[in-house]
Amino acid sequence: MQGYHGRFLEVDLNTKTTTDFPLSEDFCKDYIGGATMAAALVFDRVKAGTDPLAPENAMVMATGPFTGTSLPMVSRYAIGGLSPLTGFWGEATSGGVFPFRLKGAGWDGIIITGKAASPVYLYLNNGQAEIRDAGHLWGKDSYETQKLIKEERGNDKAGVACIGPAGENLIRYACVINDRGRAAGRCGFGALMGSKNLKAVVAAGNTRPESADAGKVSELAKQAVKDIKGNLVSVALSEYGTLMYMDMGMVLGDTPAKYFTSNVFPVSEVTGQALRQNYTVANYACRGCPIGCGRELKNFKPDLDIDGPEYETTVGFGPLCLNTDFDTIIEANHICNCHGIDTISAGVSVAYAFYLYEQGVLTKDQVGIELNWGDGRAVVALVEKIVGQEGIGVLLSKGVLAMARELGRDEGEAAQVKGLEMPMHEGRAFHGLAVSYATGPRGACHLKGPYYDVDLGNMVLEYMILPSDRLVSAGKGEPAAKFQSFKDLFDALTLCKFAPLQVPQLCDMLNALTGWNFGPEELLAAGDRSINIKRAVSNRFGLTRDHDILPKICLDALDEGTTAGVAPDMEVMLREYYQYRGWDWATGRPTRDKLVELGLNQVAEDFYPQ
Numbered sequence: 001m002q003g004y005h006g007r008f009l010e011v012d013l014n015t016k017t018t019t020d021f022p023l024s025e026d027f028c029k030d031y032i033g034g035a036t037m038a039a040a041l042v043f044d045r046v047k048a049g050t051d052p053l054a055p056e057n058a059m060v061m062a063t064g065p066f067t068g069t070s071l072p073m074v075s076r077y078a079i080g081g082l083s084p085l086t087g088f089w090g091e092a093t094s095g096g097v098f099p100f101r102l103k104g105a106g107w108d109g110i111i112i113t114g115k116a117a118s119p120v121y122l123y124l125n126n127g128q129a130e131i132r133d134a135g136h137l138w139g140k141d142s143y144e145t146q147k148l149i150k151e152e153r154g155n156d157k158a159g160v161a162c163i164g165p166a167g168e169n170l171i172r173y174a175c176v177i178n179d180r181g182r183a184a185g186r187c188g189f190g191a192l193m194g195s196k197n198l199k200a201v202v203a204a205g206n207t208r209p210e211s212a213d214a215g216k217v218s219e220l221a222k223q224a225v226k227d228i229k230g231n232l233v234s235v236a237l238s239e240y241g242t243l244m245y246m247d248m249g250m251v252l253g254d255t256p257a258k259y260f261t262s263n264v265f266p267v268s269e270v271t272g273q274a275l276r277q278n279y280t281v282a283n284y285a286c287r288g289c290p291i292g293c294g295r296e297l298k299n300f301k302p303d304l305d306i307d308g309p310e311y312e313t314t315v316g317f318g319p320l321c322l323n324t325d326f327d328t329i330i331e332a333n334h335i336c337n338c339h340g341i342d343t344i345s346a347g348v349s350v351a352y353a354f355y356l357y358e359q360g361v362l363t364k365d366q367v368g369i370e371l372n373w374g375d376g377r378a379v380v381a382l383v384e385k386i387v388g389q390e391g392i393g394v395l396l397s398k399g400v401l402a403m404a405r406e407l408g409r410d411e412g413e414a415a416q417v418k419g420l421e422m423p424m425h426e427g428r429a430f431h432g433l434a435v436s437y438a439t440g441p442r443g444a445c446h447l448k449g450p451y452y453d454v455d456l457g458n459m460v461l462e463y464m465i466l467p468s469d470r471l472v473s474a475g476k477g478e479p480a481a482k483f484q485s486f487k488d489l490f491d492a493l494t495l496c497k498f499a500p501l502q503v504p505q506l507c508d509m510l511n512a513l514t515g516w517n518f519g520p521e522e523l524l525a526a527g528d529r530s531i532n533i534k535r536a537v538s539n540r541f542g543l544t545r546d547h548d549i550l551p552k553i554c555l556d557a558l559d560e561g562t563t564a565g566v567a568p569d570m571e572v573m574l575r576e577y578y579q580y581r582g583w584d585w586a587t588g589r590p591t592r593d594k595l596v597e598l599g600l601n602q603v604a605e606d607f608y609p610q
C-alpha cells in the first residue's frame with residue numbers, strides 16, 4: 001500500500017503489551033485516516049454502556065495519508081474516542097511537529113486501551129515501541145513534561161503529546177498538549193489519558209511510506225504553497241494570527257459577548273493589531289506551513305515566553321466575560337496550557353459563572369470573590385480555581401451542562417450542544433452554522449462546517465455550496481450538510497482547516513500519494529461516510545434527534561448588533577439536513593438504506609439486525 005504504513009500500533013496498558021494491527025487497503029479507502037479512521041476503530045471496539053473513563057474505552061491517535069509528506073499544512077493528527085465530557089463520540093486535532101513525528105515513528109496511528117498500574121509514557125521510535133515509567137513526571141505541567149522527556153530521551157526533536165495535572169485529575173475538559181502550547185483541545189481527551197495513567201506519547205524517527213507518484217506529489221506541493229501564499233486570508237492569518245477575525249466577527253455579529261446574550265463589545269482592545277502593538281509577538285508555524293498562524297509572546301513576564309492566545313480563547317476569556325484586559329486573557333490562556341485544559345470549555349464555563357452571579361444564583365460566599373462583568377482578575381481567579389479543583393472551581397470544571405443541572409437551572413441556559421461548550425462563532429450570524437453546530441459529530445464545533453466561510457464568499461462549486469443571505473434559514477440544511485462532510489474530511493486526510501485548497505487539488509494529492517482514483521464525488525461520499533460512522537458511535541451511546549438542538553441562550557434573537565431581531569429557524573434547516581443525510585426523523589439514526597449505500601454494513605447489521 002502506498003501513502004500509508006498500513007498498520008496501527010495496539011497498546012494494551014493492562015498488560016503493558018504492544019502489537020501491530022494491520023490495515024487493509026479497502027479500510028483505508030473507506031475511512032481515509034485521522035478522526036474518521038479513529039471512529040471506525042472505536043465503533044468496532046467500544047461496547048454500548050462503556051464509561052468514557054473506564055479502561056475499556058479506546059483512545060485512538062491517528063495520522064492521515066497527507067501527514068508527514070511534502071504537502072503544506074499537513075502536520076496534523078487526530079484523537080478519537082468516547083468523550084469524557086459528553087459521553088458521545090469525541091474528537092480533537094492538533095498541529096505542530098508532533099504529528100509529523102508520529103507518522104515518522106512507523107505507524108499510521110495508535111489504539112490505546114486498558115489502564116497502567118502506575119504512570120507511564122509510550123515511546124515510539126522508527127518501528128520500536130516501549131512503555132516507560134512516568135512516575136517522576138506525574139504532577140508536572142505540560143511544558144515541564146515536554147522538556148523533561150526530551151532531555152531524558154536525549155532527543156530535542158522528539159514529538160511529545162502529554163497531559164498536565166488537569167488530565168491526571170480527570171477534569172472533564174482536560175486536553176492533550178504538544179509542541180509547547182498546541183492543543184488537541186476539545187472533548188476531554190486529557191482526562192481519558194489520565195484515566196489510563198498515560199502521561200505522554202513520545203514519537204521519534206523518520207520512517208515514511210512511499211508515495212505512488214512522488215514527482216506528482218512534489219509538483220502539487222509547490223502549486224499548493226503558491227496558492228496558500230497568494231490567498232488574502234492566509235496573509236491576514238500570517239500577520240495577526242486567528243485574532244485577525246476579531247473585529248470583523250464583531251461587525252458581523254459573529255463574535256459572542258456577555259455569555260451569548262450580546263454581540264456588542266469594544267473589540268479594538270483585544271484584536272490581533274492590539275496584540276502586536278502591546279506585546280513582543282513572534283509567529284509559530286506547524287511543520288511545513290507557509291502561514292504560521294500561531295503566536296508566541298516574548299518576555300510576557302521576565303524570562304517567560306508565552307503561547308497564544310488564539311481567537312477562540314481570547315473571546316472566551318475576553319468579550320464573553322466583557323473583559324478588555326488583554327494581560328488577564330493571556331494569563332488565563334497560559335494557566336490552561338500549563339495544566340492542560342480546553343480554553344473554549346473553560347472560557348464558556350467561566351462566563352456562565354459571571355452570568356449566574358448576575359442572576360443571583362451564585363453568591364460571593366459560594367464563589368469566594370465578587371464576579372462583576374469585565375473583571376479580568378476574577379477571570380484568572382476562576383481559572384485558577386478550576387485547575388486547582390478549589391471551591392466553585394470543582395463545579396466549573398464539569399462544564400456548563402453539568403453546572404446547569406446541578407444548580408437546577410433550565411438546560412437551555414447551558415451554552416453547549418451534546419455537552420460540548422459552544423465555540424466563539426454565532427449561529428445567529430450565519431444560519432448555516434447554526435445547523436452545523438446542532439448536528440456536529442462531536443457537538444458544538446466550529447471546525448466541522450464553519451459556514452461563515454461559505455457565506456463570506458468561499459464557495460465549493462463542485463458540491464454547489466454557494467454563498468447566500470447569511471440570515472436566511474430556508475435552503476441552508478443541505479449545503480450545510482455537504483460542507484460539514486467536506487470539512488470533516490480535512491481531519492481524515494489530515495489537513496489544516498485554514499488551507500485554501502480546492503476539491504480537485506485534494507483529489508489529485510490523495511491519488512498521487514496512494515495511486516487511487518478519487519474524484520469529487522468519491523471524496524464527498526467519504527465525508528458522508530465519516531459523518532455517519534461518527535454518528536453511529538454516538539447513537540450507540542444514546543444520541544437521538546433530541547440532541548440536535550441549539551440551547552435557547554444561543555438561539556433567541558438578540559436586540560442589538562447586526563443580527564438584531566433575527567433567529568435561525570432550526571426545524572426548517574434540520575428537516576433539510578436530515579433529508580440529505582438519510583437520517584430517520586424519529587430516531588435520529590442513519591436509515592438502513594443509507595448505511596448500506598455508504599458501505600457501512602456492519603453498522604446496518606448492528607442497528608437493524610435482520
Ligand code: SF4
Nearest residue numbers: 285286289292293496
Ligand atoms: S495555519 Fe496555523 S494551524 Fe494551520 S498549519 Fe499553519 S500554523 Fe498550523
